[in-house]
Structure formats: C-alpha cells, structure tokens
Amino acid sequence: MTDGGWAGTLHGLWRSVAGIGARDELADLVLPPLCTLPGVIAAWGLRYGVDRRVSAYRWAGVPLVGPLRPLACSLAAAPPTSTAPPATSSLSPTSPTAGPSPTPTSPTAGPSPTSPTTGPSPTPTSPTDPAFHRPAPPGVPAVVDVTGPGALTEAGVVAAVVLHLDVAGEWPGTFIALVDATADTAFVGESLTQVADVTAEVLRRLAARRVEQQQHTRDALLAEASLQMDAVLDSTQTMHRVPRMAVPAIAEGCLVFVCEDGDPELRSAVHVDMRRLSALLNDPAAATRLAALAKAAVAGEILLDEHDAAVLDSRSVDLQVLRARGRVIGVLIFLFDRDPNHIPPSSFLRDIASRAALAIDNGTLYEQRRHDVMTMQQHLLPTRLPVVPGLQMAASYTVGDRVLEVGGDFYDVVSRDDGTTAALIGDVCGRGVDAAALTGMARHTLAALVAERVTPARAMSRLNSRLRLDGSWRFVTAGAAMFRPVTPISPSAPGSPGSPASPGSPGSPASPGSPTSPGSPTSPGSSTSPGSPASPGARGSQDFVVEWLSAGHPAPVVLQAGRPARRGRGGGVPLGVLPRPRFGRSRLTLSPGDTLIIFTDGLTESRDERDRMFEDDAMWTALNRLREADAPVETLVNELSTAAVKFGGTKADDIAVLAIRVEGSPHD
C-alpha cells in the first residue's frame, strides 16, 4: 500500500487511465496494487475470447501458471460462499448496455508482454472454460472458499474474492484476489470493484480510440484509393490497383470480376497470402462458386450464403456490385479472415466499390474512345502513297498530344494521268470531331479536284468557298506541290503515273502507313512509296519542275546534294479567312537526289522548355545530318518527326511530314 493508502493508490490508477495504449498494458497497471491490500496474496486476471475460452491469463503475486489455471477457471465459475458488499458508488464496471454475451470490438486475444509481475501465457487448452459460466453477476464481488491441500493453501490462501467484468463491445474478464485469513473480504471486494471501474474506463477509452483510428484509416484508404484509381485511365491497371489497395488494409483477399459481353470474368485477384488464393482458384468447387456468385450478382441476385465462407477458405465473405453510370459492370468479392469487428461496414465497402467501378468504367470508355480516334485518324490519311516513276515518297504522321482528340493535319499524294504528281498537305485549326470532319472534307475535296486536273489554286478556291458558305469559324492552311517531269514519259510505260502500288508488289510498302498511336509520339507512323517498281529505265535520272502553292501554310524545305538544307517560300492566307483566297506561289527545279519536304507547323513550331522553336536551329541540324547521311526518304520523315517530338517533349503538336525525292544520283 502506498503512503496515501488505498485511496492514494486508486487515485494513481485513475490518473494513469489516459496513458494506457493497449489492453495488454492493463494487467501491469491494475493487478500489482491489489496485492498491496492487507491480506491479499495474489491478484489474477482472466480474459475471455472466441468460443468463450480464456484467451489470456494475467497475474501479480502467485504466478498463474500450470495447474493453477484450471483452478482459476473453477474459482471464477464457482458459486460464491458469500457475496461481498457491492460498491457503494455508482461506478459499476458493467455498462448499462452490457449483455451476458460479449460482442467485442477488439478481440486482441493472445499472449501479452512479459513483466516481473505479469507473464505470457499460451492460448487456452480447455475446450470451453467453465469460468465463463460464472454464477455471480458482473460487478458484484463474490467470495469463494479455497480449501484443501495445494500450493495456494500452503501459501495461506483461504478464499478468493471474485469479480466479473463486462464492458459493452469488449471481451469480458474476471478478477480474482486470493486472500489469507486476515483479509477483510468486504474491503477487498470493494477495492476489486473500484479497480474494475478503472479497467472499464480504460477499455471504453481504448474502444473509442480504436473506432476513431479505424475511421481515420478508412478515410485515408478512400482518399488514397481515389488518388490511385484516378491517376490512370487504363482499365486493366485500375483492375489491379483496386485489390492491391484493399489488401490487407480492409480485407485478406479481393477479387475483381468485370463483365465481358455480359458475363463477369475474373480480371484481378489479390490475397495477403497468394498461395492460398492460388489454391482457392485452382479448387474447382471454389472457382465454380465464385463464378456463380459473380454471375448472379451482375444479374441482380445475391446468392451469398453461410456456406460460402468455408467453400472460399475464409472466415467471411462480402460481395459488392460494381455499378457505374447506371450500369452493372462487374463485382468485387472480399475475403476476410479477420475478426468480424475489424471488417469495415458494408457502406464503406460499397463506397470503395463505387469508386472502383467508376475508375474501371472511365478506363474502358477511354480505351473505346482511343480506338475510335485511331480509326478515324486512319480514315483521314491515305493508307498508301502512289508509286510514281522517278519519285520516291514517304510520309509520317505523329500524334503529339496525348489528349483524345483527332488532329487536323492531313496529307495526300495524287498521281495524275497527265504525268503530274500533286503532293497535298494541310492543317485544319483545332482538334476534335468537328475538326476531323473538316479535315476529311478538305483532304478529299482537294485530292478529288486535283485528280480531275483542276489546278490547285482553283481547288483551294473551291474549298475556301465551301468553308465560307458553311460559316465555319475554322480555317485551313494548305499547300500543294505539283511535280512535273521535265521530259514527259509515255503513259503506257510500266509503272506509269496513276497506278498505285498493289499490295505485295515489289516496292510497295508491306503495310499501309498509319497514324502513330496517341501517346507514342516518338515512333511516327509512316507510309512510303519507294519509287517505281523494278522497271529499269522507266524514267531514269530526270529533273522535275515543282510548283508550290501555299494558302498560309509553312514553307517547304529543299534538300540538295552539296548544300545546306534551305527553306522555300510560304505565303498566302489560310483558306476560310478571306472571301477571295490569297496564295503564295513559288517554283523550283529538283534534280535527281534532291528532296522536297512539306510538313505541318507541328514540326517547325515544336518548342522546348526555353520556348525555342524547332525550326530555329535544331531542325536544320537534323536536316543536314540526314542529308549528309543520304538517308532514305522514310528514314528522313521518321527521324525528322522524332527529333521534333523529342525537342518539344510532351508539348508536341501533331506532325505530318511528306518527303518527295527525285530518283537518281545527284548530278556531278
């Protein structure tokens, strides 16, 4: 007993209440002071757990080990010899809501830390400890005689004062004070009651802290799950992220079923113990049941019953339908091994499922849209370039922006039966479906008219009129390079103009050029026409006259042997701006080996982090390097596009590049 007597000790206990962080620390706090009471030889504590077994033995004084444990259980269950006076205060360890059957929120069953006065104990061995079937009501101390030979009587113990403790939502327990003949059992009983009050208060505080902590953890999980799931637009990645976030934070296992053609397919599964999951999925009964549960759930039926936990090798199972935008897109199945009171409420699991559903659905919609964009972009560009004797051609189209919009760049090559080859390029301002529709219209209008021997100027004027008539606010920059051989050739010659390469024919590209996938701008899609098929002498080395017409389009670049790359002339005003179009015109002659490169402004205006444009310097470095390396036209367009994309980083715009080279060796 302390200097302040029992009252001082009790005061010290109450002051310590706030410092207790776990139930396992309680025994060290409350049992030793009981041993300081006059006549008390030992103080024992029993805690009950699952299946009403004693889950922990605690002691101060005589160690509660070996054969003393069943004895303690029998003392706890024995009918009282007498009932000690109950505590006079209103502080009862029994909560008004406490019932005879515990509904604990924290079954922290198991061994506790050792200390000089409290020791570890193994899990209980008796099938059902009789102590749980206590005869005395909670909060009322009872005195039980301890008689007969044995270690306790040898130590002078004549009686046990027993007090049962029940706190709502917590595992119950029993205090046992072993006393000798000198003890005032009424006082010991009252002291036990007071200690039980302290214990009950600690348990209530721990429970409140635990609930707060669980809520905090769930809030954090929701926030982090949202962050993780919203960070990607890849539905497959999201399907993996959902169970990874959930396990083991809220469940031991999580399976994601997503509907494919109406039927739920298992797309992802995570378990804290993946070997168990693997065994589960390889078990035909479990796999069949999982599939049935998922299928029923997407059909609006919940089949889950009390046998499912065993079939799925778990303690309990929860199922949440994945519903996004009013549609059922799949099912989440949670597997739990943890105590029921550590399983999050259904509302929380529903919340997780709804966020997961939305993220998965967003990813799926994104992928569908991306596929649509790719398809549309392919329709806006020629699938192949024509084979024109005497000319080598290659084109590339790089989608620079990662947004899901169709770009407005276009190009085409028309080989006319008069021996003229028209290389067309253009750029509709803006992106998206409207721009794409206009892009398709512009490309096909220009190509169709030019193919009918309409001059590029007239074709562009028609397009200008159309744009003005439609009242479109969008304008179009366009350029046309008309290639005419200096000495016309016979239309009947092999590989004559106007005959596109047939698939598989020598010299035709193995696969049609296609736009690069959005988001991978560093590997430009390209289409090539490597010149005339193997028809020696079809046109030989020959000069071409090129007439360039520009409606506000970037000026082309000319590569010629033995001199630096140089810029042609642009000029003109974009189509759709003026009632009468204004053009820039220029003319040049290309000799064998010379190359004309036409492109959209995504190439030249690609900007680095210091806001320098690609055309300021880097483009010329790349061009001259490629010229000196005598790079083939396909290499030329691809490397030029790649260099511009690297230069501009993620800010790169779409880039269309078309290179036309006159066949043959440069003139000496």
Add this chain to the structure above:
Amino acid sequence: MTEVFVVEDSDEDVEAIERAIGRSHPDVTVEFFRSGSEVLPRLTAPGAALPHMVLLDLNMPGESGLDVIRNLRSRPGLARLILVVFTSSEDQAEADACYAAGADSYIYKPLNFALFQSVLSQTLDYWRSRTAPRTP
C-alpha cells in the same frame, strides 16, 4: 516474441516502419538492414536465430528485393521464413515475379501513415495467426 527483419534502404521508410510497428505491435522486435547483402549473412549464418518474417523493399541498391527472395528460397533451411514484399511499385509483372520467386505476400506501401500502419499491422496479424504455435 515475434521478430521481424526489415530490409529497407530509405531512411523515411525505415522510420515509418519502426513507428508503425512500434505503435501497433509493441511486443514485436524489429531489426533493420539497409540492403540484401546486409541481411543475407545474418540469415544464412550457421545456427543463426531466424526471425518470424522478413519485410523487403524491392528497389534497393545492389541486390534487389527479388534477388534476395530468390537467394533465400534457394536454401531449404529457410523455407518456412515468411517473406513479405512491401513496395510502392505498381508493376503487376514485378508482383508476379516475386510470387514466382517465393514471396509469401506482396503488399502495397501506402503514402498515408495511418494506412501504412494499418497495412503493416494487418500483415503482421495475418502471418502471426497463420504461423502461431498451437498447443495441443
């Protein structure tokens, strides 16, 4: 007494793991190693006292977490050692490789500390419950 070896090269994560386990499982002894090459001799020395569990980061200088798993699983004497990968990596292929190499768990390392503590706590509880000695 449960003992956990943690192989982690990040100072911040070492501190967070120590704090998290200290709060949720004060009875668990934790020993830290900064690399695979530090922990391997400790586990493979003749007569070495083995921990209950090894918590591994994946991306470490020198020997990676995956290398450590392969190394440990190649030793029959360490077959019962619980190997838990605790990583912020999102690569599913990496997770598959870890399981194939013999990891028991592949656990996501959250950013939020409350979640971080909860994830570690649940992992410890799970493996303690699966491997706790059972008296007859």
